[in-house]
Amino acid sequence: MSTSTPRIIIALDGFSSSGKSTMARRLASRIGYRYIDSGAMYRAVTLYALDHGMIDAEGQPRAEAIIAALPEIRVDFAVQPDGTQHTMLNGADVEAEIRRLRVSNAVSGVSAIPEVRHALVAMQKAMGAERGIVMDGRDIGTVVFPDAELKIFVDASAETRAQRRFKEMIDKGAQVSYQEVLANVVHRDHIDSTRAESPLRRADDAISLDNSYMTVEQQDAWLYDRFCETVNRL
Numbered sequence: 748m749s750t751s752t753p754r755i756i757i758a759l760d761g762f763s764s765s766g767k768s769t770m771a772r773r774l775a776s777r778i779g780y781r782y783i784d785s786g787a788m789y790r791a792v793t794l795y796a797l798d799h800g801m802i803d804a805e806g807q808p809r810a811e812a813i814i815a816a817l818p819e820i821r822v823d824f825a826v827q828p829d830g831t832q833h834t835m836l837n838g839a840d841v842e843a844e845i846r847r848l849r850v851s852n853a854v855s856g857v858s859a860i861p862e863v864r865h866a867l868v869a870m871q872k873a874m875g876a877e878r879g880i881v882m883d884g885r886d887i888g889t890v891v892f893p894d895a896e897l898k899i900f901v902d903a904s905a906e907t908r909a910q911r912r913f914k915e916m917i918d919k920g921a922q923v924s925y926q927e928v929l930a931n932v933v934h935r936d937h938i939d940s941t942r943a944e945s946p947l948r949r950a951d952d953a954i955s956l957d958n959s960y961m962t963v964e965q966q967d968a969w970l971y972d973r974f975c976e977t978v979n980r981l
């Protein structure tokens with residue numbers, strides 16, 4: 748790509764385990780953009796809350812305690828020698844920890860707290876200030892970057908998504924059942940799309956993609972084509 752090609756913002760939103768992170772990460776690496784997994788930021792705040800007794804026995808967040816702790820929670824990303832990024836919580840690498848089921852089970856509640864969202868959205872907007880970024884999440888095309896040049900909304904059935912997440916977790920050695928993972932996916936879909944503060948919804952100007960029956964390579968090719976179309980139009 749020529750150096751005069753404009754650097755744009757690419758927003759990918761969708762339900763959990765829809766494959767959007769894989770697509771986003773691979774596109775960013777192909778086109779030399781920064782990739783940000785905004786879900787990892789909500790997961791890191793959730794991990795902090797779990798480790799500091801801010802989630803009650805029913806899995807509900809103690810919102811006041813979490814809001815009071817926000818100034819002490821620093822989330823960033825460290826680029827690894829192989830080019831991947833690890834999520835850092837107050838300087839500690841928490842990349843593996845934030846993917847565990849105990850975090851997945853509590854994260855929707857924490858991410859429904861408006862003050863948590865405001866703090867993380869402000870950080871995300873700052874990360875996109877220089878453009879040339881691919882970010883995935885739930886509200887990237889609607890709230891974080893409503894002016895993103897390319898917006899994608901990824902969908903797939905709950906069963907397909909649970910199957911993917913289950914395989915990923917088993918490959919990493921986790922002891923979980925498919926039913927547990929499916930229940931978590933369905934539960935999070937419900938909370939993410941019904942919460943009062945920035946619920947998951949497709950931006951009016953987003954392009955929809957149902958990738959239930961696509962391979963990773965087909966997704967990559969489809970997304971790269973949308974990227975080329977977008978920059979060629981500018």
Ligand code: DC
Binds near residue numbers: 786854
């Ligand atoms: O993409 P993920 O499954 O790792 O996201 C974890 C949770 O974070 C998800 O249940 C909803 C929340 N989230 C959000 O509310 N807004 C975002 N931009 C990204 C994630």
